[in-house]
Amino acid sequence: GAGVSQSPSNKVTEKGKDVELRCDPISGHTALYWYRQRLGQGLEFLIYFQGNSAPDKSGLPSDRFSAERTGESVSTLTIQRTQQEDSAVYLCASSGVGLAGGGTQYFGPGTRLLVL
Amino acid sequence: SQQGEEDPQALSIQEGENATMNCSYKTSINNLQWYRQNSGRGLVHLILIRSNEREKHSGRLRVTLDTSKKSSSLLITASRAADTASYFCATVSSGNTPLVFGKGTRLSVIA
Numbered sequence: 001g002a003g004v005s006q007s008p009s010n011k012v013t014e015k016g017k018d019v020e021l022r023c024d025p026i027s028g029h030t031a032l033y034w035y036r037q038r039l040g041q042g043l044e045f046l047i048y049f050q051g052n053s054a055p056d057k058s059g060l061p062s063d064r065f066s067a068e069r070t071g072e073s074v075s076t077l078t079i080q081r082t083q084q085e086d087s088a089v090y091l092c093a094s095s096g097v098g099l100a101g102g103g104t105q106y107f108g109p110g111t112r113l114l115v116l
Numbered sequence: 117s118q119q120g121e122e123d124p125q126a127l128s129i130q131e132g133e134n135a136t137m138n139c140s141y142k143t144s145i146n147n148l149q150w151y152r153q154n155s156g157r158g159l160v161h162l163i164l165i166r167s168n169e170r171e172k173h174s175g176r177l178r179v180t181l182d183t184s185k186k187s188s189s190l191l192i193t194a195s196r197a198a199d200t201a202s203y204f205c206a207t208v209s210s211g212n213t214p215l216v217f218g219k220g221t222r223l224s225v226i227a
Binding site for chain 2: 004033035041042043045048056059089091093104105106107108109110
């Protein structure tokens with residue numbers, strides 16, 4: 001079946017503009033995760049959804065970042081008033097089984113964001 | 117904050133050699149997972165080892181886990197050029213909480 005998809009694959013924007021990144025998880029996966037990866041670094045957790053609710057938003061770096069999920073499916077990550085430090089690859093993952101139960105995450109290809 | 121720390125940060129070997137990467141973590145875990153990333157894009161799950169397991173095999177991959185030392189190792193045997201990628205360990209503490217990733221090991225396999 002189809003994997004996790006993300007759009008756009010690349011986004012170049014000017015500092016101060018808002019951007020919206022989209023994630024389509026694997027159908028039926030209840031958990032959805034957003035991560036950020038700066039060049040040459042590991043993944044930073046941003047936010048996690050269980051269904052349409054977000055039990056853990058602890059990773060969002062500032063109030064310029066927000067995310068929502070509707071219909072236990074698509075999620076959008078919005079960055080307002082982008083800054084150059086927001087430049088990174090934004091990765092989305094989904095899982096159908098709880099990670100502590102041995103489930104694993106399936107990652108999308110990411111959106112590469114460049115803020116000029 | 118990142119919990120897992122991989123070692124070494126970069127590794128370069130000849131095709132056919134074995135590659136060993138290590139991961140250390142700080143808090144108690146439910147399981148530990150290894151992922152591979154090509155070209156800075158999506159990650160692919162490789163193998164999962166539970167906290168009550170000590171060793172696990174999958175094809176050319178062997179993972180060990182030492183919970184007393186809070187460390188894990190990933191061994192890739194008979195490496196191939198196609199194994200060139202970044203490898204990350206990630207830990208799971210409980211429930212559906214997100215994976216906590218290290219910074220990764222960049223492996224280069226030279227043909």
